[in-house]
Amino acid sequence: MHRIRNLWKCFLFLAAAASLFSVGSISAAEKPGQGEDILLDTYHRNIARLERNSFSFPLFMNSFERDNRVHVDVYGIFEQPFSSVVNVLKVPANWCDIVSLNPNVKACTYRELPGAWLLTFYIGRKVYQPPEDTRQVIYHYRKVEQRQGYLDIILNAEEGPFGTKDHRMRFEALPLDGGKTFVHVSYEYSDSVALRLAEKIYFATLGRGRVGFTVTGTDRYGNPIYIGGPGGALERSAVRYYLAIQSFMNTLRYPEESRFSIRISEWYDLTGRYRKQLSDLDKKDYITFKTKEHNNQVMLQRQTAAGLQ
Numbered sequence: 001m002h003r004i005r006n007l008w009k010c011f012l013f014l015a016a017a018a019s020l021f022s023v024g025s026i027s028a029a030e031k032p033g034q035g036e037d038i039l040l041d042t043y044h045r046n047i048a049r050l051e052r053n054s055f056s057f058p059l060f061m062n063s064f065e066r067d068n069r070v071h072v073d074v075y076g077i078f079e080q081p082f083s084s085v086v087n088v089l090k091v092p093a094n095w096c097d098i099v100s101l102n103p104n105v106k107a108c109t110y111r112e113l114p115g116a117w118l119l120t121f122y123i124g125r126k127v128y129q130p131p132e133d134t135r136q137v138i139y140h141y142r143k144v145e146q147r148q149g150y151l152d153i154i155l156n157a158e159e160g161p162f163g164t165k166d167h168r169m170r171f172e173a174l175p176l177d178g179g180k181t182f183v184h185v186s187y188e189y190s191d192s193v194a195l196r197l198a199e200k201i202y203f204a205t206l207g208r209g210r211v212g213f214t215v216t217g218t219d220r221y222g223n224p225i226y227i228g229g230p231g232g233a234l235e236r237s238a239v240r241y242y243l244a245i246q247s248f249m250n251t252l253r254y255p256e257e258s259r260f261s262i263r264i265s266e267w268y269d270l271t272g273r274y275r276k277q278l279s280d281l282d283k284k285d286y287i288t289f290k291t292k293e294h295n296n297q298v299m300l301q302r303q304t305a306a307g308l309q
Helices: 002-018 034-045 047-051 082-089 092-099 193-204 229-253 256-271 283-305
Strands: 059-066 069-078 105-113 116-123 135-147 150-159 165-176 180-190 215-218 224-226
Touching: 034 047, 034 150, 034 165, 034 180, 047 059, 047 069, 059 229, 069 229, 082 092, 082 150, 082 165, 082 180, 082 229, 092 105, 092 116, 092 229, 105 283, 135 165, 180 229, 229 256, 256 283
Parallel strands: none
Antiparallel strands: 059 069, 069 180, 105 116, 116 135, 135 150, 150 165, 165 180, 215 224
């Protein structure tokens, strides 16, 4: 039982670390300008999926596993203009305030090195944890391309927890008519034997009823059957992060001193629309935990700026 509990904790942490957005890495063969063409083509080919889906707003996703690589892609439309999206997401510090809305991210700090930015994610369980009880994953932030009609940002970590490797997060955006923005949030990583063992135990026991968003069929009553297992876990996490970016953008119109409290409330309400997939904490607990963790994050960032971290 003790071994199973430890493996379950291992999986919960890895699911959190691996959930940090959704999939899609830059291919080594991809040429300058090709990313924009691919994203625009994806938009035109999937207009119907954006207009008619189970999310009640323009969003669709793809997830798959290939060999030892795990992938998720999320595409959607933000109501904000492209210039506003660029101004927010080209700032590394803003990513810390975005990712820390996720219950599994207990804090995030940023620091600038010569020619590079590093973001440190403090990953833990959904309940409150102080930073010293979490695990750290360090990402390199890189703005691959930014111009009038296209934004491409990559975050990558060579090593993750429990033997996982080559974590890559990507954010792409391009402008649409009507002052809107088409976005692509993606993530991929190479899993490990430890993770596969933890997943097998978790989804056979405590995680048996956890599902994602992709409908894989219907039961004998005509009700949808949703993807489960690791694919479902990645989809849940991907949607959490997509809604985190959306919440961050939506709350920029408020005074700065009010944004955090409004942001965590809005994020919870947005995820609350999908209780089957995303219901983990009640709102009071989530707000209490996030308020304490935000204070920890502010303290950690001050220490990082002072060279103490």
